[in-house]
Amino acid sequence: LASAARRARSAAPWIALAAGVAFAVAFAATRNLYDDEVASFRLATQGYAELWREANAHDVHPPGQYALGRLFLGLAxxxxxxxxxxxxxxxxxxxxxxxxxxxxxxxxxxxxxxxAAVAVLHPQVAMWGTSLRWQPAWTALALVSLVLALGLGRRRAAHPHANDDDALVPTLPAQVGAGLALAGMLYLNYLTIPFAVALAVGVALRFGIAPARPRRVARLALPFAIAAFAFAPQLSPMWHVHMQATQAQVANRLMVLLKLVPGAVVGEPLLPFHPLAVLFAVATLPLLALLASALVRHARARGLASGPQPAWVAIAGVYAALFALALATGLGRKPRSFVVLGPLFAYLFAFAWQRVRRGALRGAVVALVAAWIATSLAHLWLRVGTSKTGFNDHYEEVVAFARSTARGRPAVFFTHDPALAFALHEHARASDDPWVACSVAPDWYHGVDCAAARGVPPRFERVFLVTGYVGSFLAQRAQLAAAIDAVGHSIDVERRGELGRDRDAAMKRRLPGALAKLTPDYRFTVFEGPPRPGFALERRAADYQALAPPPGAAPVRGDE
Incomplete structure (x- = not known):
């Protein structure tokens, strides 16, 4: 029995990994594409040279994510x-x-x-791990750079005269690999800069960099030097183009704190006021206190200035530094930008958990973790109750409503939700329904641009007007209302439907902020009927596209 228990414990981490992969594959087959992903097709459907030039001339992100998206789309x-x-x-x-x-x-x-279970099945990892944007690849390279730059998993040198200080220092190939990983991250997203600072903190803790050891410092700085050299060609567009649009990527520190703590620790599949989210966050506090106590005792016993330090100290340093930088810079307003904090948190969480002496308390924490992960994954699978409302939308309800009304007749849809327009085109491609959807931006992937009459059928018999949460169009609310009214007055409405009930709407409306007060009970209100004489599709579509943000900024609806 003891042998079987040991085998089970040895297999458990890899069972968790297999479960994480299985969920990711299944989730990818069913989830909605969200607004940023749909917007990225503008560049990801172009040639590599063209998308590189366009991203460096007009976008807000470096071109690497679009090139990677182009590669995956081309292969798949x-x-x-x-x-x-x-x-x-x-x-x-x-x-x-x-x-x-x-x-x-x-x-x-x-x-x-x-x-292993928390690292692989962390709700934030599960939610964003299938994204066609930069987050999964960037997080993957971040984890690789951590392993290589911190020398994680290396055995100490067996030679009796080996210097302990040098036993864990990464080999030259590992340092080159870490540098290339950091360079790749820089071409995916500039959040690599604060990550590199946090990684440097981890390296300093791990190996005890001292001014008296300049050769040691130079050796450990090699990954950062390689990354800087490889990134040099991108410095000009980063500074002159991309950094000019950073204001939309940051928020005040209080807002960042309110978003980053629940997002990075609990994960966005649960709303911050969900009972399990609150309970898990509260339960994390005593474990955090245990970790801090262990760190203080370790610092008193061995100090933190001289290396080598254990892995948990270095991981704690990276986590604390990256979290602090996300807060100080305001970049933490989007917790999905810091998915890498999830696996780091998992290690520190497990390290603190094993220091709990009472078995009953450890068992209670495990039960809470199981409930937290299971509920979060259920929210993702069922598309309910996440903090990113675009993940909650059930576009199939709009499709079913339209099919029951259009009955195979040519139809055109107007919506300010580009992800819904994409979903409608996906349905039309897979079925015989002759539909076209017009939104605030062309559907680059399907080649539909209503304002330019590209991809639009010569005739249509039904018009669907889909309204809903205005979100980030709050500043353009009057302009959006005018575009909606223009379409509404151009059709003879025969049927109206309210779809996609938001069961959390009442609670959201009690939260602070102008956007929260506008949360509707239903995600979609659909008006349907035949077009009136003189209906000008291109003109109405141009009204919607006038709401489009500048290139590179996704036409989001404020459901961050």
Whole structure:
């Protein structure tokens, strides 16, 4: 029995990894594409040279994410199959990260399985791990750079005269690999800059960089030098183009704190006021206190200025530094930008958990973790109750309403939700329904531009007007209302439907902020009827496209 228990404990981390991959693949097959993903097709459907020039001339992001998206789309042939690329990158790196830290030997027994389960099944990882944007690939490279730059999982030199200070220092190939990973991250997103600072903190803690050891400093700085050299050609567009649009990417520190703590710790599949989210956050506090106490005792006993330090100290340094930088810079307003905090949190969480002496308390924490993960994954699968309302939308309800009304007749849709327009075109492509959808931007993937009459049928018999949450169009609310009214007055409405009930709407309206007060009970209100004589599709579509943001800024609806 003891042998079987040991085998089960050894297999548990890899069972968790397999479960994470299985959920990711299944989730990718059913989830909605969200607004940013749909917007990225503007560049990801172009040639590599063209998208590179366009991104560096007009976008707000570096071109790497679009080139990677172009690669995955070209290999897979469809957005859904293309998600397998990010999944492979992210979960492959998670396997490396988990294996390296388990090899450190700092976790024992059940803590090893707990670490692997939370790292791989963390709700934030599950939610954003299939994205066609930059997050999965960037997180994958971040985990690889952590393993290589911190020398995680390396055995100490067996030679009796080996210097302990040098036993864990990464080899030259590992340092080059870490540098290339950091360079790749820079071409995906400039959040690599604060991450590199946090990684430098981890390296300093791990190896005890001292001014008296200049050769040691130079050796450990090699990954950062390689990344800087490889990134040099991108400095000009970063400074002169991309950094000019950073204001939309930041928020005040209080707002960042309110978003980053629940988003990075609990994950966005649960709303911050969900009972399990509150309970898990509260339960994390005593574990955080245990971790802080262990760090203080370790610092008093050994100090933090001289190396080598155990892996958990370096991981704690990276986590604390990255969290602090996300807060100080205001970049933490989008927790999905810091998915890498999830696996780091998992290791620190498991390390603190194993220091709990009472078995009953450890069991209670495990039960809470199981409920937290299971509920979060259920929210993602069922598309309910997440903090990103675009993940909650049930576009199939709009499709079913339209099919029952249009009955195979040519139809045109007007919506300010580009993700809904994409979903309608996906349905039309897979069925015989002759539909076209017009939104605030062309559907680049399907080649539909209503304002330019591209991809539009010569005639249509039904018009669907879909309204809903105005979100980030709050500043353009009057302009959006005018565009909606113009379409509404151009059709003879025969049927109206309210679809996509938001069961959390009442609670959201009690939250502070102008956007929260506008949360409707239903995500979609659909008006349907035949067009009146003289209906000008291109003109009405141009009204919607006049609301489009500048290139590179997704036409989001404020459901961050």
């Amino acid at each position: 042939g469809s957005p859904r199959r293309a998600m397998l690329g990010p999944i492979a990158l992210l979960y492959g790196s998670l396997a490396l990260f988990v294996a390296a830290l388990l090899r450190e030997g700092e976790l024992r027994g059940g803590a090893r399985a707990l670490f």
